[in-house]
Structures are given as C-alpha cells and as structure tokens.
Amino acid sequence: MKVNITNLYGMSGQSTALIAQNDVTKLAKQLGFNELSFYFYDIYSDSQSELNTRLDGIMASVAYGDVVIYQTPTWNGREFDQNFISKVKVLQAKLITFIHDIPPLMFPSNYYLMPEYIAMYNQSDLVIVPSEQMRDKLLAEGLTVNKILIQHMWDHPYDLYLHQPQFARKLFFAGSVERFPHLSNWSYSTPLEIFSPVQETGPETNVTYRGWLSQPELLLELSKGGLGLVWGVEEDPADEPEYYSLNISHKSATYLAAGIPVIVPSYLSNANLIRERGLGFVVDSLEEANRIVENLTEEEYQAILERVRKFSFLLKEGYFSKKVLLDAVMEVLT
Numbered sequence: 332m333k334v335n336i337t338n339l340y341g342m343s344g345q346s347t348a349l350i351a352q353n354d355v356t357k358l359a360k361q362l363g364f365n366e367l368s369f370y371f372y373d374i375y376s377d378s379q380s381e382l383n384t385r386l387d388g389i390m391a392s393v394a395y396g397d398v399v400i401y402q403t404p405t406w407n408g409r410e411f412d413q414n415f416i417s418k419v420k421v422l423q424a425k426l427i428t429f430i431h432d433i434p435p436l437m438f439p440s441n442y443y444l445m446p447e448y449i450a451m452y453n454q455s456d457l458v459i460v461p462s463e464q465m466r467d468k469l470l471a472e473g474l475t476v477n478k479i480l481i482q483h484m485w486d487h488p489y490d491l492y493l494h495q496p497q498f499a500r501k502l503f504f505a506g507s508v509e510r511f512p513h514l515s516n517w518s519y520s521t522p523l524e525i526f527s528p529v530q531e532t533g534p535e536t537n538v539t540y541r542g543w544l545s546q547p548e549l550l551l552e553l554s555k556g557g558l559g560l561v562w563g564v565e566e567d568p569a570d571e572p573e574y575y576s577l578n579i580s581h582k583s584a585t586y587l588a589a590g591i592p593v594i595v596p597s598y599l600s601n602a603n604l605i606r607e608r609g610l611g612f613v614v615d616s617l618e619e620a621n622r623i624v625e626n627l628t629e630e631e632y633q634a635i636l637e638r639v640r641k642f643s644f645l646l647k648e649g650y651f652s653k654k655v656l657l658d659a660v661m662e663v664l665t
Contacts, residue, residue, distance in 0.1 A: 337356075351431055358649035409444065428459070430459060494554040515536070515538060610642055
C-alpha cells in the first residue's frame with residue numbers, strides 16, 4: 332500500500348495555485364508519499380480516449396487499495412477531475428480531497444457549477460478544507476462527507492538564511508496591483524512598498540513599487556523588517572466577496588515565514604489565529620492599519636517578532652501541511 336498525492340505543473344512560476352501544490356507535495360514527499368503529476372493544458376484538445384490514456388499514464392503507479400490525496404482544483408476543468416476520481420474509485424483507493432480553491436465560490440459567474448463540485452467532493456473518504464468557515468459553507472451546500480479536517484495555514488518551506496528583521500514603520504504588500512488597484516492610491520503617512528510591476532500613481536501617494544520577485548527573493552526582502560499587509564479587492568470591508576472569509580491567505584503565510592508581523596482584515600478566515608497567537612494586528616480599515624503602524628513602538632515590535640519567529644519555524648518546516656496530511660491518512664485507514 333502506498334500514499335499518493337497529486338501535483339500541478341505547467342502554470343506560470345508566479346501562480347499561487349502552482350506554488351501551493353508544489354509546496355504541499357514537497358512536504359508530502361518528505362513523508363514518503365508518491366507523486367502523481369498533472370500538467371495544466373487544454374483538455375478539450377483530447378478525445379475521451381486520449382484523456383483516458385493520459386490519466387492511465389499518470390496513475391500507473393497507483394495500486395489497488397492505495398491512498399490518493401487529490402489536490403484540487405487541477406485547473407483542467409471538472410471533466411478532467413471527474414475522470415480522475417472515477418479511476419481512483421475503480422481501484423477502490425481511499426480518496427482524500429485536499430481543497431485549495433473552489434472555482435464556483437471564487438467566481439460568482441460560475442456559481443451554477445457548485446452542485447457538480449459538491450458531487451465530486453462527496454465521493455471522498457475525507458476532505459481537507461482551508462477553514463472552519465469553508466467547512467460550514469460546504470456542509471450548507473450539500474457536502475455529506477463525515478470526515479473533514481481543517482488546514483488553517485499555508486506552509487512556506489525554504490532553505491535560506493534570512494535577515495533578522497529590524498524595526499521599521501513601513502508596510503509591505505505582495506500582490507498584483509491590477510487585482511488590488513485601490514492600493515496604488517495609498518496616501519497614508521506609513522510608506523507602502525508593493526511587490527508588483529509599476530503602476531500609475533497620483534502625486535499624493537506614498538507608494539514604492541519593488542517589482543515582482545521570486546519566492547526566495549521576496550522572503551529575503553521581507554525579512555529586513557516592517558509589517559506585511561493583507562487586504563482584499565475593495566477598500567471597504569463591507570464590499571468584500573464572501574470568499575475572503577472562507578479561504579486562507581497565502582500572503583499572510585509569506586510574511587510570517589519571512590519573520591515579520593502581519594496586519595490583516597477582520598473578515599479573513601484565520602484572523603482569530605493571528606490575533607490569538609499575537610502575530611500582528613487585526614483591523615477593520617486601511618486607516619486603522621496606518622494608525623497602528625504610526626503608533627507602534629520598537630519594544631512592541633520586538634515582542635511580536637519573538638512570537639512570529641517561533642511561528643515562522645512551523646511554516647518553514649511545513650508542520651501545518653505535514654500534520655493535516657498525516658492526520659488525514661490516519662483517519663481513512665483506521
């Protein structure tokens with residue numbers, strides 16, 4: 332018997348979806364799991380026979396009665412996903428569905444597909460979801476799987492010597508300004524450094540663009556000191572899509588892995604974890620975020636840094652992923 336885990340290839344190196352699956356698989360292989368590699372492509376170029384042949388090749392190492400951890404979505408469409416699941420069920424393997432994202436919830440125009448995704452999830456022996464809120468949402472949508480585990484936080488495995496963060500009243504934002512255009516108009520007193528290609532800004536803004544950086548480069552820059560900002564699409568939290576309260580932020584884990592405190596919105600799914608562990612600040616507006624940084628003392632910053640330092644070790648070593656993966660295997664085999 333083997334434990335297998337799917338992994339994604341073929342997307343841009345900047346894709347969070349690809350980075351997340353690759354990181355989880357890297358940690359799973361440290362536990363002895365076998366990798367099943369998916370490639371991101373236009374599945375409609377395949378006939379049904381060609382798709383079956385492709386999936387048979389991917390699953391050649393899966394034996395009768397194995398455990399298969401399926402990282403979803405594959406971004407190849409639900410037809411690809413359903414064909415894969417059907418082959419897993421034919422082998423009577425234990426199916427663990429590790430949900431990273433749910434397209435019908437991410438994109439309101441695709442919400443009509445939600446019953447089909449729920450039907451796929453319901454074929455699982457166990458489901459891993461990002462948050463308690465996501466669990467409750469899926470149960471309300473018709474999820475019937477009895478065994479559900481919570482991920483809580485993304486890991487960031489790396490092998491780097493980072494800087495010791497120094498006190499600095501500035502904020503970092505790691506994300507495309509095309510998706511978060513209101514941040515390009517940041518005019519508060521706290522400097523905001525955005526890791527994104529340069530955009531047009533007004534004369535009153537207090538923004539510096541640092542360009543896109545690879546994950547190792549980004550961690551090194553962040554670790555010099557400051558605070559990491561997580562924010563959604565709109566400036567007003569009342570306008571936020573529900574998805575931000577269901578999913579977990581990859582950005583917040585990036586900042587924490589780099590060893591710096593975070594400022595996150597109160598609607599974020601794991602805001603309570605940030606608050607309870609003292610890893611930064613939970614706010615209701617960008618104005619409040621600016622005020623907190625303005626008033627932050629070096630002594631307060633150093634106290635938070637010590638808590639973040641211990642937490643970042645967990646992310647660096649992949650303990651959130653390893654724990655939920657091992658718990659999942661134990662649950663389906665006992």
